[in-house]
Amino acid sequence: MSSLADQLAQFKVIPVIEISVLSSAAPLADALMQNGLPVAEVTFRSDIAAEALAAMKAAQPELLVGAGTVLTTEQVDKAIAAGADFIVSPGFNPKIVQYCQQQSVAMIPGVNSPSQIEQVMELGVTAIKFFPAEATGGVKFLKAILAPYRNIRVMPTGGINAANILDYLALPAVFACGGSWMVDKKLLDAGDFDTLGKLIADARAVVEKA
Numbered sequence: 030m031s032s033l034a035d036q037l038a039q040f041k042v043i044p045v046i047e048i049s050v051l052s053s054a055a056p057l058a059d060a061l062m063q064n065g066l067p068v069a070e071v072t073f074r075s076d077i078a079a080e081a082l083a084a085m086k087a088a089q090p091e092l093l094v095g096a097g098t099v100l101t102t103e104q105v106d107k108a109i110a111a112g113a114d115f116i117v118s119p120g121f122n123p124k125i126v127q128y129c130q131q132q133s134v135a136m137i138p139g140v141n142s143p144s145q146i147e148q149v150m151e152l153g154v155t156a157i158k159f160f161p162a163e164a165t166g167g168v169k170f171l172k173a174i175l176a177p178y179r180n181i182r183v184m185p186t187g188g189i190n191a192a193n194i195l196d197y198l199a200l201p202a203v204f205a206c207g208g209s210w211m212v213d214k215k216l217l218d219a220g221d222f223d224t225l226g227k228l229i230a231d232a233r234a235v236v237e238k239a
């Protein structure tokens with residue numbers, strides 16, 4: 030089976046979603062499928078994240094759905110039970126990385142320094158999230174910290190949008206970027222799936238140029 034990074038690389042942009050209204054989950058899954066971006070990272074920032082993730086999988090079983098903002102092993106259990114295809118964390122918590130390895134679920138920890146990169150490498154991790162990408166120093170900083178490391182693949186997230194995503198995707202180590210601009214929370218909570226559908230299709234069109 031191909032690695033998680035290889036699977037995510039086909040989409041180039043991963044919608045990072047915060048769902049607060051459970052009834053939005055299924056139509057959002059439909060909008061992602063219908064507009065050419067069949068992938069999602071559902072953040073555990075909301076209380077209903079696990080239910081929303083399960084509802085998205087139930088509506089569109091082909092959708093690749095990860096759990097984001099996973100901060101505890103209990104959340105890993107919840108995400109797996111809900112049908113998560115992968116786990117993402119904003120930071121590097123060795124306990125969570127090792128727990129995911131024991132559970133055989135693919136996991137991408139967040140890092141933003143050379144020391145953290147070396148610590149994740151120690152655990153056999155080869156795909157990392159660079160978070161918060163723009164606030165940490167953007168493409169220039171990422172290029173500089175990656176220079177010494179050969180086998181690391183990166184998913185920058187945080188402050189990425191249609192105007193800067195191609196600069197990140199131009200780096201050979203970057204397999205995809207996380208971004209929330211095409212799954213805007215206000216539109217989601219208001220149930221405006223027409224506008225969301227257009228934003229999703231536009232995001233897909235932008236990364237096609239990479």
Ligand SMILES: O=C(O)C(=O)C[C@H](O)[C@H](O)COP(=O)(O)O
Nearest residue numbers: 045098119186187188189208209
């Ligand atoms: O919670 C996490 O683990 C995240 O990665 C969430 C990020 O902060 C954003 O939701 C994505 O960043 P933006 O595209 O700037 O909105």
